[in-house]
Amino acid sequence: MGAVIPGIVVPPEESFNGLLGLAVTECDEHSARAELAVRRELLQPWGIVHGGVFATIAESLASWATATVVVPSGQAAMGLSNATSFLRPLRAGTIHALATRRHRGRTTWVWDVDMSDDEGRLCATSRVTIAVRPFEGAAGADAGEAGA
Amino acid sequence: MGAVIPGIVVPPEESFNGLLGLAVTECDEHSARAELAVRRELLQPWGIVHGGVFATIAESLASWATATVVVPSGQAAMGLSNATSFLRPLRAGTIHALATRRHRGRTTWVWDVDMSDDEGRLCATSRVTIAVRPFEGAAGADAGEAGA
Amino acid sequence: MGAVIPGIVVPPEESFNGLLGLAVTECDEHSARAELAVRRELLQPWGIVHGGVFATIAESLASWATATVVVPSGQAAMGLSNATSFLRPLRAGTIHALATRRHRGRTTWVWDVDMSDDEGRLCATSRVTIAVRPFEGAAGADAGEAGA
Amino acid sequence: MGAVIPGIVVPPEESFNGLLGLAVTECDEHSARAELAVRRELLQPWGIVHGGVFATIAESLASWATATVVVPSGQAAMGLSNATSFLRPLRAGTIHALATRRHRGRTTWVWDVDMSDDEGRLCATSRVTIAVRPFEGAAGADAGEAGA
Numbered sequence: 001m002g003a004v005i006p007g008i009v010v011p012p013e014e015s016f017n018g019l020l021g022l023a024v025t026e027c028d029e030h031s032a033r034a035e036l037a038v039r040r041e042l043l044q045p046w047g048i049v050h051g052g053v054f055a056t057i058a059e060s061l062a063s064w065a066t067a068t069v070v071v072p073s074g075q076a077a078m079g080l081s082n083a084t085s086f087l088r089p090l091r092a093g094t095i096h097a098l099a100t101r102r103h104r105g106r107t108t109w110v111w112d113v114d115m116s117d118d119e120g121r122l123c124a125t126s127r128v129t130i131a132v133r134p135f136e137g138a139a140g141a142d143a144g145e146a147g148a
Numbered sequence: 149m150g151a152v153i154p155g156i157v158v159p160p161e162e163s164f165n166g167l168l169g170l171a172v173t174e175c176d177e178h179s180a181r182a183e184l185a186v187r188r189e190l191l192q193p194w195g196i197v198h199g200g201v202f203a204t205i206a207e208s209l210a211s212w213a214t215a216t217v218v219v220p221s222g223q224a225a226m227g228l229s230n231a232t233s234f235l236r237p238l239r240a241g242t243i244h245a246l247a248t249r250r251h252r253g254r255t256t257w258v259w260d261v262d263m264s265d266d267e268g269r270l271c272a273t274s275r276v277t278i279a280v281r282p283f284e285g286a287a288g289a290d291a292g293e294a295g296a
Numbered sequence: 297m298g299a300v301i302p303g304i305v306v307p308p309e310e311s312f313n314g315l316l317g318l319a320v321t322e323c324d325e326h327s328a329r330a331e332l333a334v335r336r337e338l339l340q341p342w343g344i345v346h347g348g349v350f351a352t353i354a355e356s357l358a359s360w361a362t363a364t365v366v367v368p369s370g371q372a373a374m375g376l377s378n379a380t381s382f383l384r385p386l387r388a389g390t391i392h393a394l395a396t397r398r399h400r401g402r403t404t405w406v407w408d409v410d411m412s413d414d415e416g417r418l419c420a421t422s423r424v425t426i427a428v429r430p431f432e433g434a435a436g437a438d439a440g441e442a443g444a
Numbered sequence: 445m446g447a448v449i450p451g452i453v454v455p456p457e458e459s460f461n462g463l464l465g466l467a468v469t470e471c472d473e474h475s476a477r478a479e480l481a482v483r484r485e486l487l488q489p490w491g492i493v494h495g496g497v498f499a500t501i502a503e504s505l506a507s508w509a510t511a512t513v514v515v516p517s518g519q520a521a522m523g524l525s526n527a528t529s530f531l532r533p534l535r536a537g538t539i540h541a542l543a544t545r546r547h548r549g550r551t552t553w554v555w556d557v558d559m560s561d562d563e564g565r566l567c568a569t570s571r572v573t574i575a576v577r578p579f580e581g582a583a584g585a586d587a588g589e590a591g592a
Contacts, residue, residue: 009195010188016198019167019189040158041167044211047157050164051211051227052204059199063192079199080404081377081425083231083527085554085573087547102569103531107403107429108376110529110569112556125546125554127571129377129529133403228552229525229573231379233406233425235399250421251383255551255575256524258381258421260408273398273406275423277381277525279551305491306484312494315463315485336454337463340507343453346460347507347523348500355495359488375495379527 005071007135017060020053024064032065032099038092048089051124055084058113058126061099066109066130076135080108084126093118099128107132153219155283165208168201172212180213180247186240196237199272203232206261206274209247214257214278224283228256232274241266247276255280301367303431313356316349320360328361328395334388344385347420351380354409354422357395362405362426372431376404380422389414395424403428449515451579461504464497468508476509476543482536492533495568499528502557502570505543510553510574520579524552528570537562543572551576 012018020042026033034057036042044050059082066077096116103110113126160166168190174181182205184190192198207230214225244264251258261274308314316338322329330353332338340346355378362373392412399406409422456462464486470477478501480486488494503526510521540560547554557570 005193008193010191010193012193014188015193016190016200017192040162042164043158044165044208045153045156045158045160045163046224046226048226050204051207051230052164052200055203055207055230055232056198056200059203060192063199076194078194078196078237079234081231081233082199082203083229083379083571084203085229085547085571086227087549087554089226103529103566105531107427110531122547125571127527127529127569131403231423231527233399233423235401235406251381251418253383255577258383270399273423275379275381275421281551301489304489306487306489308489310484311489312486312496313488336458338460339454340461340504341449341452341454341456341459342520342522344522346500347503347526348460348496351499351503351526351528352494352496355499356488359495372490374490374492374533375530377527377529378495378499379525380499381525382523385522 005067007071016056020056022057022060024061027065027068029065029069030101032061034061034097036095036097038090038095048091049095051084051086054086054095054115054124055082055126057095057097057115058082058084058099058128061097061113062111062128062130065099065101065111066132070132074135075132077130077132080129080131082126082128084124086124088117088121088123090117090123095123153215155219164204168204170205170208172209175213175216177213177217178249180209182209182245184243184245186238186243196239197243199232199234202234202243202263202272203230203274205243205245205263206230206232206247206276209245209261210259210276210278213247213249213259214280218280222283223280225278225280228277228279230274230276232272234272236265236269236271238265238271243271301363303367312352316352318353318356320357323361323364325361325365326397328357330357330393332391332393334386334391344387345391347380347382350382350391350411350420351378351422353391353393353411354378354380354395354424357393357409358407358424358426361395361397361407362428366428370431371428373426373428376425376427378422378424380420382420384413384417384419386413386419391419449511451515460500464500466501466504468505471509471512473509473513474545476505478505478541480539480541482534482539492535493539495528495530498530498539498559498568499526499570501539501541501559502526502528502543502572505541505557506555506572506574509543509545509555510576514576518579519576521574521576524573524575526570526572528568530568532561532565532567534561534567539567
């Protein structure tokens with residue numbers, strides 16, 4: 001995540017992505033990739049990766065990839081919805097995530113994010129809709145909607 | 149989360165909920181509540197709570213509340229899908245989450261989870277579907293599906 | 297659906313709602329109700345109401361209820377997403393639908409729509425997000441997004 | 445839809461697909477295609493294709509393609525959830541739908557369904573989860589869950 005994007009108030013490594021340990025390895029306006037090594041504190045009590053981890057990875061990739069384009073042009077990118085399906089439990093190894101943009105509209109971008117294990121088996125898949133809004137309204141305390 | 153539930157291999161405080169700092173304050177088979185104080189490492193780079201935090205809270209409440217009933221009867225509760233809508237950005241204070249069960253089927257339970265700020269304004273809402281499966285298959289390494 | 301709303305080019309009774317036979321019985325900006333009598337041509341091949349019927353009812357109620365407010369003020373209301381969960385099969389009788397607004401933002405409204413059978417049992421539930429946009433852009437042939 | 449599948453009680457041409465006029469042109473366990481010519485009674489009042497039409501197409505393709513495999517083996521395929529995103533308004537021409545299976549689990553199959561216009565532009569996309577259940581329970585009047 002080496003891109004210089006305006007308006008950042010929390011360095012990525014100190015943000016929620018940093019808490020997870022998410023490493024974004026590729027990112028442009030069409031697709032993005034990230035990896036996350038599974039560790040004990042990413043599991044739920046029965047020993048599999050918590051569903052929130054998958055949702056977080058998807059949200060981060062879709063938001064960041066949209067932001068790299070729209071923020072420099074004076075807009076904000078914020079999550080509108082995140083629908084994640086959990087397909088296969090994961091206990092160890094590395095999560096490999098690939099985000100692919102499905103739609104670029106004037107006010108929303110839609111991304112699909114596939115998350116696989118070390119053997120390439122699909123473990124979870126997310127559809128994330130990112131709202132693109134004028135920066136002021138989006139960031140204001142009185143914004144009517146917004147997410148991540 | 150004082151209930152004694154079989155099969156736990158990661159104590160909740162050492163699991164992903166512990167990493168977040170999520171405090172489940174009420175939990176039965178019909179509803180559940182949790183609170184989470186916003187802190188810097190739960191934010192995304194533009195200073196609002198990361199969407200993955202909301203998805204995680206919802207997933208945890210729905211899974212845990214289902215598990216309290218089905219796990220003692222020899223079944224597993226695992227997330228099948230989590231659809232979270234982000235309605236209002238949150239920068240500080242405490243997230244107040246209320247999970248309400250909408251459906252109890254033989255193989256799936258459906259929950260709605262509302263997450264509000266300190267003024268009671270709805271910030272995010274999730275629909276979480278939890279699969280209820282025989283414990284062995286669900287936990288096995290070769291399980292065909294499962295989540296959190 | 298007696299409200300006079302600008303810009304209508306297909307009378308509701310000749311639109312998809314008419315094809316279904318949907319009767320909207322109440323509609324304001326906070327909630328809306330409709331009923332639909334199950335008949336053979338609303339079923340799928342195994343004899344239960346087709347899931348698309350439930351999704352359609354939800355989409356119609358959420359869109360129409362949003363439109364009653366925003367269209368007279370010069371905006372368009374169009375579906376952005378519709379997530380429907382199917383909970384109980386229905387074979388006969390009447391579908392009773394209740395839409396409740398969960399969020400009114402500047403650019404999106406979010407509705408929950410519950411659909412029950414004659415005994416009041418929940419058969420399906422939808423979360424519908426409606427985009428509110430300036431009328432011209434929304435209706436234009438080059439609109440970047442839009443739905444129902 | 446020439447496959448002979450057991451248990452059908454409503455011929456497809458007399459079912460909801462028939463009411464729409466949906467033509468399934470290809471269907472196997474990995475993918476399926478359908479076409480639907482837009483006509484006035486498939487529109488919503490503002491002259492664009494009703495969102496429920498897209499949701500219905502997706503539900504039909506995913507259900508039917510799953511059923512071709514599981515029904516002959518004594519199981520039922522019923523919709524569990526349908527999440528449709530509306531990306532571009534459509535006023536005329538033909539809807540071209542392609543369903544692709546993303547996951548085949550023991551109890552759920554997950555499909556992505558893309559729906560495009562005559563120029564190949566993506567107008568709507570759905571994620572449909574189909575439950576695979578023993579036939580008796582699924583079809584019974586007391587089934588705890590089910591859809592289309």
